[in-house]
Amino acid sequence: MNQFFLQHTQSKELEGFPHILELSIRKYTSIQLGSFCNSVSDAIRIYYILDGKFDWVINDRSYILYPGDLAIVLPGQSLRGARDFMDIGTLSWIHIKVEKFDKPKKLVLGNWSGLPETESNTIGTILQLNSTNVLVNLKDALGLIQSIREELVHQQIGYGTRINHLIDEMLIFIVRQSTHQSNMRRDFPQTFMKLEQTLRQSLSHPWTVEEMAALVGLGTTAFSERVKGYTGFSPLNYLINIRISEAVKLLRQQDNNVTDIALETGFYSSQHFSTTFKKLTGYTPGEFRKRNNQNNNDR
Amino acid sequence: MESIITIELGTNAVRVFAFDMHGNVIGSRKGSYPTFHSEPDYSEQDPEQIFITMLYVLKNLLTEEIHPKKYQIQAICFTASMHSLLAIDSQGVPLGNMITWADNRGKREAQELKRSTLGEVLYHATGTPLHPMSPLVKIAWLNRNDKSRFMRTSKFLSLKSYILHQLTGEYVIDYSLASATGLFNIHTLTWESKALDFVGITTNRLPDLVSVFNTPGKLRREYQTSLGVSASTRIMIGSSDGCMATLGAGVWNEEKATITIEDSGAVRVVGKQVLRDEKQRFFNYLLTENYYVSGGPTNNGGVVFEWFTKQFGDFSGLFDIERTMESLIREASNVSTGSDGLLFLPYLLGERAPLWNANARGSYFGLNIKHERKHFIRATIEGILYEIYSIGKMLEEYRTINSLSLNGSFATIPFCAQLIADIFNKPVSTVSKVNTAGHGAFLLCATDMGVYANLEEAAKSVVIQETITPQKHNHAVYNRYFQIFERLSLKLKDEFEDLTNLQHIE
Numbered sequence: 001m002n003q004f005f006l007q008h009t010q011s012k013e014l015e016g017f018p019h020i021l022e023l024s025i026r027k028y029t030s031i032q033l034g035s036f037c038n039s040v041s042d043a044i045r046i047y048y049i050l051d052g053k054f055d056w057v058i059n060d061r062s063y064i065l066y067p068g069d070l071a072i073v074l075p076g077q078s079l080r081g082a083r084d085f086m087d088i089g090t091l092s093w094i095h096i097k098v099e100k101f102d103k104p105k106k107l108v109l110g111n112w113s114g115l116p117e118t119e120s121n122t123i124g125t126i127l128q129l130n131s132t133n134v135l136v137n138l139k140d141a142l143g144l145i146q147s148i149r150e151e152l153v154h155q156q157i158g159y160g161t162r163i164n165h166l167i168d169e170m171l172i173f174i175v176r177q178s179t180h181q182s183n184m185r186r187d188f189p190q191t192f193m194k195l196e197q198t199l200r201q202s203l204s205h206p207w208t209v210e211e212m213a214a215l216v217g218l219g220t221t222a223f224s225e226r227v228k229g230y231t232g233f234s235p236l237n238y239l240i241n242i243r244i245s246e247a248v249k250l251l252r253q254q255d256n257n258v259t260d261i262a263l264e265t266g267f268y269s270s271q272h273f274s275t276t277f278k279k280l281t282g283y284t285p286g287e288f289r290k291r292n293n294q295n296n297n298d299r
Numbered sequence: 300m301e302s303i304i305t306i307e308l309g310t311n312a313v314r315v316f317a318f319d320m321h322g323n324v325i326g327s328r329k330g331s332y333p334t335f336h337s338e339p340d341y342s343e344q345d346p347e348q349i350f351i352t353m354l355y356v357l358k359n360l361l362t363e364e365i366h367p368k369k370y371q372i373q374a375i376c377f378t379a380s381m382h383s384l385l386a387i388d389s390q391g392v393p394l395g396n397m398i399t400w401a402d403n404r405g406k407r408e409a410q411e412l413k414r415s416t417l418g419e420v421l422y423h424a425t426g427t428p429l430h431p432m433s434p435l436v437k438i439a440w441l442n443r444n445d446k447s448r449f450m451r452t453s454k455f456l457s458l459k460s461y462i463l464h465q466l467t468g469e470y471v472i473d474y475s476l477a478s479a480t481g482l483f484n485i486h487t488l489t490w491e492s493k494a495l496d497f498v499g500i501t502t503n504r505l506p507d508l509v510s511v512f513n514t515p516g517k518l519r520r521e522y523q524t525s526l527g528v529s530a531s532t533r534i535m536i537g538s539s540d541g542c543m544a545t546l547g548a549g550v551w552n553e554e555k556a557t558i559t560i561e562d563s564g565a566v567r568v569v570g571k572q573v574l575r576d577e578k579q580r581f582f583n584y585l586l587t588e589n590y591y592v593s594g595g596p597t598n599n600g601g602v603v604f605e606w607f608t609k610q611f612g613d614f615s616g617l618f619d620i621e622r623t624m625e626s627l628i629r630e631a632s633n634v635s636t637g638s639d640g641l642l643f644l645p646y647l648l649g650e651r652a653p654l655w656n657a658n659a660r661g662s663y664f665g666l667n668i669k670h671e672r673k674h675f676i677r678a679t680i681e682g683i684l685y686e687i688y689s690i691g692k693m694l695e696e697y698r699t700i701n702s703l704s705l706n707g708s709f710a711t712i713p714f715c716a717q718l719i720a721d722i723f724n725k726p727v728s729t730v731s732k733v734n735t736a737g738h739g740a741f742l743l744c745a746t747d748m749g750v751y752a753n754l755e756e757a758a759k760s761v762v763i764q765e766t767i768t769p770q771k772h773n774h775a776v777y778n779r780y781f782q783i784f785e786r787l788s789l790k791l792k793d794e795f796e797d798l799t800n801l802q803h804i805e
Binding site for chain 2: 244
C-alpha cells in the first residue's frame with residue numbers, strides 16, 4: 001500500500017477542496033511516546049485500519065481496532081491513543097470540515113455536498129443518537145478513500161464532482177452500516193423499543209418517517225409495514241399516541257400551561273394539539289384538565 | 300344489527316374485537332405498548348399510554364369498520380392481564396408507572412412470606428400463589444422499600460380499574476381480577492383482612508368489589524361523543540384474560556383442561572371447588588361467584604422458542620422471525636421422538652409452576668457426539684412441552700382430565716399440538732377462535748344479555764376446529780424422557796441457586 005499524506009493548506013492537490021482537511025494512508029513502524037495525545041476534533045474524522053492493532057479512546061470510551069474496522073469521530077468528540085502514542089500498524093484517514101454540527105442534530109456539510117438538507121440532518125441525527133464510534137468489518141470504506149485519492153492525483157474530467165460525491169457516499173455508507181450494526185435485524189421488537197426510547201427522549205423534535213426509518217436502518221416502506229404489524233399503528237400515528245400520552249401526564253400536573261405542553265410534546269401549535277387531543281379523547285386539553293380538577297373537588 | 304365490543308388489556312397490547320350477536324368477529328384491531336425495565340427485576344408500563352392506545356384503537360375500529368356497517372354497540376366488555384398494580388394519589392393521578400405481572404422486585408418479600416405460617420393461611424384464603432407477581436407482594440414491597448410512594452397512595456388499583464375510572468368515574472374491580480391480587484378471600488368474596496393487615500392498608504385504599512357482570516357506570520359523555528356510541532351502551536367490567544381464555548376455549552366441564560401457550564403459558568381447569576394443594580403449587584381464581592379456574596402458570600412458553608430462533612435460526616434470507624420458526628419446526632419434525640436422547644430444561648426465565656423457583660435455569664442434557672443442530676431444535680420444543688406436562692400431571696392429582704383444549708400462538712402450531720397430544724396421551728382439540736380471551740369476554744357478556752341461558756351453554760357454543768388423537772408408541776417414549784426431565788428439574792435445585800448467584804455478580 002502506497003503511503004501518502006495530503007493536508008489542507010500544505011498540499012496542492014487539495015486546493016479546490018477546502019473541506020478536505022486531511023487525507024492519508026500511513027504506516028507506523030515504531031512507537032514514539034506522546035505521539036497520539038488527547039485532541040478534540042473540529043471535523044468529522046474517519047479512520048480505517050489496514051493492519052496492526054490500535055488501542056484508542058474515543059469520546060472517553062476505549063476501543064481496540066483491528067484491520068477492517070472503521071472509527072468515526074464527530075466534531076466536539078475527543079480522541080487519543082490509550083497510552084498516548086500511536087500503535088504500530090497501517091492506517092488510513094480523512095478529515096472532513098463541516099459548516100455546522102449543532103447538538104440538536106443539525107448537520108450542515110457545505111455547498112460542496114449534494115445531500116439535501118433533510119438528508120444531511122438525518123445523517124447528523126443518526127450519527128449523534130447511535131453514538132457508535134467504531135464499526136467493524138467495513139472493507140468497502142478503504143475503496144472509497146482510495147478512489148478519492150486517485151481522483152485527486154489524476155484530475156481527470158469531472159474529478160471535482162466525483163470527489164464530493166465520494167465523500168457524500170462515504171457518509172451515507174457509514175450511517176447505513178452503523179444502523180445495521182446497532183440494530184439486531186432479527187429482533188424487531190427490541191429495535192422498536194430502542195427507537196421508542198429515542199422518540200420519547202426528544203418528543204419535541206419534528207420527527208419524520210424517513211428519520212425514524214433511517215434510525216433503525218430500514219427503508220421507509222419496510223419500516224412502516226413492520227411498525228404497523230408490530231404496534232397496530234402507522235409510525236406517525238404511533239408517535240401521536242406517545243405525544244398524547246405524555247401530554248395527558250403533563251396536563252395532570254397543574255403548573256404548566258397548555259401551549260408549553262403542546263410544544264414540549266411535539267405538536268406544532270396549541271391549536272394542532274387541541275384538535276388532535278379532542279378528536280381522540282372527546283375533551284379539549286383545557287376541559288380535560290378541568291375534569292381532573294373537578295375530580296379533586298369531589299373528594 | 301347489534302354488536303358487542305370486547306377490549307382485552309393484554310401484556311403487550313390492547314386487542315379490541317367487535318362481535319355480532321352470534322359470536323362472529325366483525326372487526327378487530329390491536330395496538331401495542333412498551334414495557335419498561337428500568338432495573339433488571341422491574342417490569343412496568345405507562346397507564347396513560349395504555350389508556351390512549353386503547354381509545355385510539357377503539358375509535359379507529361368503530362369509525363372505520365363498525366359504524367359504516369350500521370351496527371349498534373350494545374355493550375363493551377373488558378378483560379385484562381392479572382396481577383397489575385397501579386398506585387394513584389388522592390387526585391387520581393398515577394404515582395409512577397403500572398407494575399406488571401412479570402415484575403420480580405418483590406422476590407425477597409415473597410420468599411419470606413412463603414416460609415411463614417401466615418403465608419400458608421393467605422395462600423389458601425386468597426388462591427393466589429405467594430410470588431412477586433402478586434399485588435399483595437408488590438404492595439408489601441412498596442411499604443418496605445418505597446415508603447413515601449406507599450404513604451402518598453390513596454388507592455392501589457389494577458390497570459383495568461384505572462381504565463374504567465377514566466371511562467366512567469368509578470373505582471371498581473371484579474371478583475375475578477381481585478382473586479388474582481392475593482388480597483381477596485375467594486371463599487367469602489371480600490377483601491381478606493389478614494392480607495390487608497400484612498401489607499398495612501385498609502379497604503378504603505382499594506377499589507370497590509363487584510361481580511364480573513357489573514356495570515360500574517355510564518360512559519362519560521365526552522367519550523360517547525368521540526367514539527360515536529349511545530348513552531345506553533353498557534359498560535361491563537368483565538374478568539381476567541386467563542379466566543376468559545378458559546371460557547373462550549369452551550372448557551366448562553371438570554374432565555377437560557385448557558392449555559394456553561403464548562410467550563408464557565398455563566394449564567387450567569374449571570370447577571365449583573377450589574383445589575386445595577398443601578404444596579401451594581396452584582392458583583385458584585374466581586371466574587364468577589360459582590366457578591373457580593385452577594391451574595399453574597409457566598414463564599417459559601413460546602418465548603423460549605423465540606429465543607432459540609433468534610440465536611440459532613437461519614436469517615440469511617430476508618428477516619422474518621415467523622418464517623424462520625417455521626423452517627426450524629420443519630427441521631425438528633425430521634428428528635425422532637425424544638430427540639435421540641437430548642433433553643432440554645426450558646427454565647430460561649426462572650419458573651413458576653410446578654417448581655416455583657425464580658432461580659431455575661435452562662439446560663441441554665445428554666449430549667453425545669452424534670447430536671446435530673436439528674436435535675437441539677426438537678429438544679427445545681419437547682422441553683417446553685414437558686414443562687407444560689408437569690403442570691398437567693400435578694393437576695391430575697386432583698382431577699381426572701380426559702381431554703385438552705389448546706389455544707395460544709405456540710400451542711396451536713400443528714407440530715406442537717400433536718406433541719402435546721402424544722406427551723399427555725390425551726385427545727387434543729383446537730378451537731377455531733384465534734383469540735379465546737376476546738371470545739370468552741363475548742360469551743360472558745352475551746350470557747348476561749340473555750343470548751345464552753348460562754355460561755355452560757355459552758361454552759358449548761364454542762366450535763371445535765379439529766381433534767388430534769395421541770399416538771400411543773410416542774407417548775411411551777416421551778414418558779421415559781419425562782421421568783428424567785422431572786427428576787433433573789428437582790435434582791438441580793442447589794446448582795440452579797449457585798449458578799444464579801454467579802450470574803447476579805456479573
